[in-house]
Amino acid sequence: MSISHDGLPEDASGPAGEEAPFVLFRQWLEEAAASELNDPNAMAIATAGADGLPDVRMVLLKHHDTDGFVFFTNTTSAKGRELAENMQAAGVLHWKSLRRQVRFRGPVESVTPAESDAYFASRARDSRIGAWASQQSSPLPARKVLEDAVAAETLRFEGEAVPRPEHWAGYRVRPISLEFWSDRPFRLHDRVVFTRMSPQGSWEQGRLYP
Template sequence: MPSPHDGLPETAQGPAAEGAPFDLFERWYEEAAASELNDPNAMAVATADANGLPDVRMVLLKHRDSRGFVFFTNTTSAKGRELAENSQASGVLHWKSLRRQVRFRGPVEFVTSEESDAYFASRARDSRIGAWASRQSSPLAARKVLEDAMEAETARFEGQQVPRPSHWAGYRIKPIYLEFWSDRPFRLHDRVAFTRMTPQGAWEHGRLYP
């Protein structure tokens, strides 16, 4: 179980040490990986279209460092189209076993082709083939249409490597806001927020009322 104070500072106000929120995130993530039954990297990502209408779905956090939080998807999917129109997003990870959550928001950028290639190559072969077979977020007349497409792509790549489709890539959310929430009795929860003006700026941090 986590320590009584979850690594959060007893007082929080003013400038934060460089890397502080990411160091804390890493400690929390390691504890979640040891305690969560399924997918400690499950992350809700919210995007918005050009009119500002929000859209949210679950994805998997596949990489994290001081640059931000990375997930991969079909760039022609709904979230890919929305990010093309409005390259900002927010995310949240909720770890029920620890009664903690982390949420963040900021601008979004593509990861490098090399990063996308490396992660794509690490996926199960059928998942790589599925990336070619699925027209993610497009209308599907019947399940059999997808199954037939999967069979056709499986045959096409038989005996060879499955390359990454050009429409499949990684996105990095570069946080300018990063908040750590920890459950406390009587809903007097702990909230510490780290903020900065730009993804390259210095962090400030402060405590929030629950």
């Protein structure tokens, strides 16, 4: 199987190894980290609640491996409430400097409390304070209300470690589809896809018309 300059298989068709799409993703993310000015791990995450209406926002990819893609958030936020109703999501990372993007979709699972604790502890102290102060996605009558909440939480935890709130946790998207898109002249782009029936299934790879 021949490989193009961006790591995409030129003749993508048929079964793929269990780690194949994740190896390629890691390669692309590492290259993006060297070329993107800000947040190469920024990704759009789309969710939909029981009403079926899609909602999308930018979050940061905090971990990835063969189990999937992990992000963290307030579980009472809009995306947290939607995921409580429908544990499925889709995401995309777009790297303008490289003219590449990766799309994925699949079921979602909560990460373990230990994983959430470990990442929360790695955050800046002010960010940990903010997780306690912000009622994410709820109506905010005035900016000062948030500032006062931050001041109150700062005082409450003065001289102490800031623990993870129960309403703050991580989610893992277990992809059943991954698409690697690479820009080509005259909109004749490369689109290589990896699909499987379930997160435990075997990958099949193929190519899509641009």
